[in-house]
Amino acid sequence: MKLFMASLATETNSFSPIPTGWSGFKEHLYTKEASRGDAGLYAAAATLWRKRAEALGWDVAEGLSTYAQPAGPTVRSVYETMRDDILDDLRAAMPVDVVLMSMHGAMIAQGYDDCEGDMMLAVRDIVGPDAVIGLELDPHCHLTELMLEHATAIICYKEYPHVDVVERAEELFTLCADAATGKTQPVMRDYDCRMMAMYHTPFEPVRSYVDRMSAMEGAGGILSVSLVHGFPWGDNPRCGARTLVITDGDAELADQRAKALGKELWEMRDQLRQFPTMSDGLDKAVALNAAPIVLADFADNAGGGAPSDSTFVLVEAIKRGLKDIAFATFWDPVLVGMCIDAGEGAEMAVRIGGKIGPMSGDPVDLNVVVRGIQRDSVQHLGKAEMNMGDCVWLESDGIHIVVNTRRTQTFHPEAFTNLGMDLSAMKYIVVKSSQHFYDGFAPIAAEVIHLGTPGAITPDFTIVPFTKRDGNYWPKVENPFT
Structure with a gap:
């Protein structure tokens, strides 16, 4: 088996006046050896993946790992240069059996509303239909059709604050290794909850909800469950909360469980935390x-x-x-x-x-x-x-x-x-x-x-000035399902 891994991550606030350019990426992390040193949180996934792969005797090829502090849309040439760098290294590493990528999920660049989906499409074009592609995301992401169509398995961090990055990287490696060796056949389905909210996992009712999600995994054919919180300040058509379920070859089960979890979240909406002015x-x-x-x-x-x-x-x-x-x-x-x-x-x-x-x-x-x-x-x-x-x-x-x-x-x-x-x-x-x-x-x-302060990421989700996401979501609309 051969693994290729890379990371390209930032979270884009479409309404921020600060452009994301080269300095944003290069001041934090910009290396093709992230897994070989103490490069911090944003290299944690690559470090874990190398350790797991080498323990199994796999060959490992590593591309660029980079991260920029969230700001406005990434400069087009900067995104395209980094993307193409990763893709060139992937071509050079071919043939590969597994591709693992750590991305944010809410990266927007000039001319690209969905950088992660664009990357998944390009990776799939290179590796072909049989290779396994795993994607680890921040839950504050836009789960798009391109991501779901071209990735084999997508896993989001479960905790907010994000203290489980390594645990989710471990989970994704296991899931993809099992798929690559024919033990499982991952199938993903998601459900649009039509909600914008903050899901702080240390507090109820979200704490118990996440615990119930986790308890489903590993039983009855369910491989993984994620709550996509969404990033409410990213102007993307898919912005908002979604539930994501991965099963072992059972699309109907994945669809049913995603819908059930989404409807459960909807019923909790009035219990979610409200912030004082x-x-x-x-x-x-x-x-x-x-x-x-x-x-x-x-x-x-x-x-x-x-x-x-x-x-x-x-x-x-x-x-x-x-x-x-x-x-x-x-x-x-x-x-x-x-x-x-x-x-x-x-x-x-x-x-x-x-x-x-x-x-x-x-x-x-x-x-x-x-x-x-x-x-x-x-x-x-x-x-x-x-x-x-x-x-x-x-x-x-x-x-x-x-x-x-x-x-x-x-x-x-x-x-x-x-x-x-x-x-x-x-x-x-x-x-x-x-x-x-x-x-x-x-x-x-x-x-x-x-x-609930004024500023660039106001928690009043009814006034976010979307141009690409429709207004049919709670709390902007009392019941977006009617």
Whole structure:
């Protein structure tokens, strides 16, 4: 047996003003040896696949692995160059029995609404009808017809936050190895739930739903079950929640189970988490007699393509006179460079945030003290190291702000503590993240409040300005099935 593997991943926010170009990919991961070193979370699948394949005595050929922080559509020439690089290496590796790819599932490039489907079509054209093609996706994807038609098996991460990347890579390898050796015949079917929502897996009712999905696997001919959350800020005709079931040769069973799971999700819709407005959430935080309260600035999550420099919560905190409040992270490489030049202890007049566009709000002018500087700072998502670039800690009269050079969401308290900040001294901690922060911050939080903030990825799914996805989905329409 021979395996070819590669990775090309980013999540596209169609409404973000930040283009995704070469710098976006090359600052995070860009290598053809991802499986041979400690290249971080986005090389975890390739590393596992090589280990599994070599243990079976398979030959392994490895193509490009690359990842870019979510932003706007990828520049056409950048996507085509990376795609063609992978395809050229696949041709050179032929013949192969199995192709495994780690992609996001919501990548859009100029001229391509469905980069993953485009890749699956091209791979299938090269390897022919008999080779096995496995695709591991983020659940915040658009599950398209091209993906389903040309891949043998598609598996999404089950958890949000995404702490099960390696487990799903293991599952996909086993499923594809069994198919390649004739033990199984995977058949996929999906169901359109006609919903847009956030499915935070640590909380009910989604926690029990995911557990029931998992319990179905490995019994009665069911090989795999995935919930496709969808990415609501990607302008794709297939945007939205879907259920996906893979069975061993039984298309009718796959179709029945996908529909049943989709209808079960639909019945849960009114129990799904609703977020308070920014004002209501801050009112609640102030009223609580506990600390620290962790507040999620949902709409300024760089992991969803937001700029990570919006000032809406900061402005409101200043208006309310809140003290002992910490924010992370504001993306501003220029300001970080100025603060590093000034040095720790320097007193400066600075302009914070509001620099990328209207979705960032207005800039805020503050007199600050540079309290801490950390070069090449790292925070963790589970066991994976996530590079933040250079960071500075600024304080302005009880308001503490972390500013960094590498646009990324806040995953872990290390975003603050690496700089020497004592979070136990804070009443409020504001993180620019939608959910991936949760595993790191929940253990230290008296309470976690997700704020329905303004910004690039607003959680109000009724106002997303789609041009390619129709409006027949809940909650925009009360009953899209009528």
